[in-house]
Amino acid sequence: xxxxxxxxxxxDDDDDLQILLSKILKGSGFSTISANxxxxxxxxxxxxxxxxxxxxxxxxxxxxxxxxxAKKELSGFEDVPVVLLTAHTNKKAISHGLAxxxxxxxxxxxxxxxxxxxxxxxxxxxxxxxxxxxxxxMISITTDASLSHICEVGCLIKSPIKFANDTNIDIQxxxxxxxxxxxxxxxxxxxSRYSSTGTYQTxxxxxxxxxxxxxxxxxxxxxxxxx
Amino acid sequence: MAAKNIVEIDSDLKEIMAPFLVNREKDMTSITEFLAxxxxxxxxxxxxxxxxxxGGYGLPDLGKMGKAMEYAAQKSDIENIKKLHQQMKQxxxxxxxxxx
Numbered sequence: 001x002x003x004x005x006x007x008x009x010x011x012d013d014d015d016d017l018q019i020l021l022s023k024i025l026k027g028s029g030f031s032t033i034s035a036n037x038x039x040x041x042x043x044x045x046x047x048x049x050x051x052x053x054x055x056x057x058x059x060x061x062x063x064x065x066x067x068x069x070a071k072k073e074l075s076g077f078e079d080v081p082v083v084l085l086t087a088h089t090n091k092k093a094i095s096h097g098l099a100x101x102x103x104x105x106x107x108x109x110x111x112x113x114x115x116x117x118x119x120x121x122x123x124x125x126x127x128x129x130x131x132x133x134x135x136x137x138m139i140s141i142t143t144d145a146s147l148s149h150i151c152e153v154g155c156l157i158k159s160p161i162k163f164a165n166d167t168n169i170d171i172q173x174x175x176x177x178x179x180x181x182x183x184x185x186x187x188x189x190x191x192s193r194y195s196s197t198g199t200y201q202t203x204x205x206x207x208x209x210x211x212x213x214x215x216x217x218x219x220x221x222x223x224x225x226x227x
Numbered sequence: 228m229a230a231k232n233i234v235e236i237d238s239d240l241k242e243i244m245a246p247f248l249v250n251r252e253k254d255m256t257s258i259t260e261f262l263a264x265x266x267x268x269x270x271x272x273x274x275x276x277x278x279x280x281x282g283g284y285g286l287p288d289l290g291k292m293g294k295a296m297e298y299a300a301q302k303s304d305i306e307n308i309k310k311l312h313q314q315m316k317q318x319x320x321x322x323x324x325x326x327x
Contacts (some may be wrong), residue, residue, distance in 0.1 A: 013280065015250075016247050016276075016284070019279045020283045020284060027239060087275065087278060087279045108278070108283070109283045109290050110283040111283075188308020
């Protein structure tokens with residue numbers, strides 16, 4: 001399981017334990033957020049939406065049960081797993097925490113091995129949902145590309161994207177801007193062809209170029225690369 | 228002169244060990260103050276913290292002393308608290324860490 005890009009929220013009022021847990025978790029590639037109370041823990045939960053929460057059962061005046069209860073009442077955070085940290089390993093305390101929605105507990109003193117094993121186990125079994133669109137959502141994509149040649153009817157571009165025939169595309173280019181044809185629309189002519197350089201070559205045709213711009217292109221000099 | 232108590236600790240903890248030990252020395256001072264003003268509940272809270280975090284820093288013996296002090300505080304057993312306090316102070320004084 002990839003720990004990179006996974007964020008763990010640690011809710012504990014013990015600064016030394018916060019430092020230790022941060023050290024262990026960051027050493028394994030996780031990002032961490034610290035909170036030292038139920039209130040700041042809930043704020044961090046809402047603002048960061050971590051992948052997992054470690055919460056100490058003992059939080060000074062308050063406790064981890066209150067965090068769990070408050071989290072249950074929030075909408076949209078049901079999928080964030082919570083693991084309790086506790087020195088109290090009696091069954092009643094643990095059962096109460098599990099009944100409130102904790103997935104597991106880790107006994108203090110913390111073993112880094114047990115901590116990481118349990119985190120990885122719960123991250124693996126608690127993936128955030130994948131949203132499927134019943135109808136594909138239209139999006140636009142920006143990519144770097146190069147202009148290979150231009151003529152009065154269109155241009156050839158090289159890009160990492162393969163286009164299907166008759167795709168409408170926008171091209172932004174300082175060269176085209178100089179020619180004052182940067183606001184022209186283009187559409188692809190034929191499907192893109194894969195080239196040996198690992199890019200796709202795509203013929204495009206101008207849509208609605210003015211005669212003035214076409215004349216400008218006709219009078220461009222042909223450039224031959226010297227290198 | 229008391230023999231040094233050499234404890235081998237994972238070198239990953241090297242950079243966070245010094246501040247941890249400084250905080251434990253502060254805890255020893257706090258316990259002295261709490262004993263003088265009969266703040267047993269405060270001692271229980273502090274001892275609970277030591278019990279919970281010392282083991283993770285590679286000092287399980289200190290954690291056990293913390294646990295014992297927590298129980299003593301719950302029973303208001305001042306004599307035992309004092310005894311454990313002395314043990315903790317001596318432990319920290321004799322402690323020599325070898326990072327491996």
